[in-house]
Amino acid sequence: MDESFNAHGSDRVRVRPRNQIEMEIGGLDSNGRQFKNADEMWREEVGDSQKKDDWYRNGVGYWQGVEASMDGVLGGYGHVNEPDIKASEAFLNTLLTDLFPNAGRNQHLVALDCGSGIGRVTKNLLVRYFNEVDLLEPVSHFLDAARENLAPENLLVSGEHKAASFYCTPLQEFSPDTGRYDVIWIQWCIGHLADDDFVSFFKRAKAGLKPGGFFVLKENLARSGFVLDTEDKSLTRSDMYFKELFTRSGLNIYKFKDQKGFPDELFPVRMYALTTDTWKKIGTSRPKRHANRPGLIK
Numbered sequence: 001m002d003e004s005f006n007a008h009g010s011d012r013v014r015v016r017p018r019n020q021i022e023m024e025i026g027g028l029d030s031n032g033r034q035f036k037n038a039d040e041m042w043r044e045e046v047g048d049s050q051k052k053d054d055w056y057r058n059g060v061g062y063w064q065g066v067e068a069s070m071d072g073v074l075g076g077y078g079h080v081n082e083p084d085i086k087a088s089e090a091f092l093n094t095l096l097t098d099l100f101p102n103a104g105r106n107q108h109l110v111a112l113d114c115g116s117g118i119g120r121v122t123k124n125l126l127v128r129y130f131n132e133v134d135l136l137e138p139v140s141h142f143l144d145a146a147r148e149n150l151a152p153e154n155l156l157v158s159g160e161h162k163a164a165s166f167y168c169t170p171l172q173e174f175s176p177d178t179g180r181y182d183v184i185w186i187q188w189c190i191g192h193l194a195d196d197d198f199v200s201f202f203k204r205a206k207a208g209l210k211p212g213g214f215f216v217l218k219e220n221l222a223r224s225g226f227v228l229d230t231e232d233k234s235l236t237r238s239d240m241y242f243k244e245l246f247t248r249s250g251l252n253i254y255k256f257k258d259q260k261g262f263p264d265e266l267f268p269v270r271m272y273a274l275t276t277d278t279w280k281k282i283g284t285s286r287p288k289r290h291a292n293r294p295g296l297i298k
């Protein structure tokens with residue numbers, strides 16, 4: 001990491017920016033190995049272009065060997081689908097009420113489901129709230145299952161709500177069409193991205209949002225630092241780690257909510273609603289039509 005120096009006359013004080021200190025927090029891998037910081041781990045995992053290619057190939061390779069089913073995409077915990085969707089729906093409803101008061105009337109809403117797997121989140125949630133949902137998923141047999149699950153005859157919603165486009169691409173290579181989406185939903189897949197790709201994905205994806213659009217990131221949380229899964233090549237980050245990456249990506253936390261009702265042995269799960277820098281900080285300025293809403297950052 002770069003080191004910064006702050007010179008005061010002859011007193012040369014060595015300081016580190018706050019975010020650098022935070023990123024110094026160590027982590028673990030799934031075999032119990034300890035890393036003194038994230039840089040050490042990333043150097044080993046993605047330190048040159050060959051290693052980075054291997055990281056992504058092994059990540060997708062892991063999922064290519066998994067059955068295209070609810071249990072498959074939920075790591076054997078198919079039964080968490082119900083509490084997951086219930087909590088996501090409650091969170092989405094508060095956001096739509098705050099931010100898209102005309103949803104369901106004359107506003108045509110479009111969402112993107114990132115790392116969509118078999119289309120579980122789209123089918124059970126997004127397609128009921130959005131007129132069009134695009135899906136992005138790098139594993140082709142998952143995307144084929146999603147196409148089938150979301151065929152018009154398998155949907156319980158009207159023809160005015162549909163899965164529109166299916167992109168067989170990983171997040172780190174995807175650039176959305178400019179200004180297409182009201183909401184970009186990213187659930188249980190961002191851990192596959194190295195930090196630099198995480199940041200550049202969000203920077204590109206921001207251009208895909210309509211004015212006033214936002215991201216929802218739903219992810220496992222490490223208690224501190226990070227936990228590397230050596231089998232599927234993914235990283236579970238702490239809340240502090242995420243916040244550092246949000247800052248680097250030019251994102252603000254509009255609201256967050258913790259998932260309830262999951263088995264104790266699972267990582268805690270948090271939903272973040274993220275807005276872009278073009279929004280001013282909550283509390284100081286908000287789009288005029290929302291000026292009467294309560295403060296939302298907890």
Ligand SMILES: C[S@@+](CC[C@H](N)C(=O)[O-])C[C@H]1O[C@@H](n2cnc3c(N)ncnc32)[C@H](O)[C@@H]1O
Pocket residue numbers: 056059060063073074075114115116117118120121136137138139142169170171172187188189192193
């Ligand atoms: C735990 S599953 C979650 C699927 C879906 N989001 C859900 O909640 O049902 C993780 C998904 O991330 C996908 N994935 C793996 N690497 C990815 C990448 N680089 N970019 C986007 N998605 C990726 C996997 O193929 C898999 O579908």
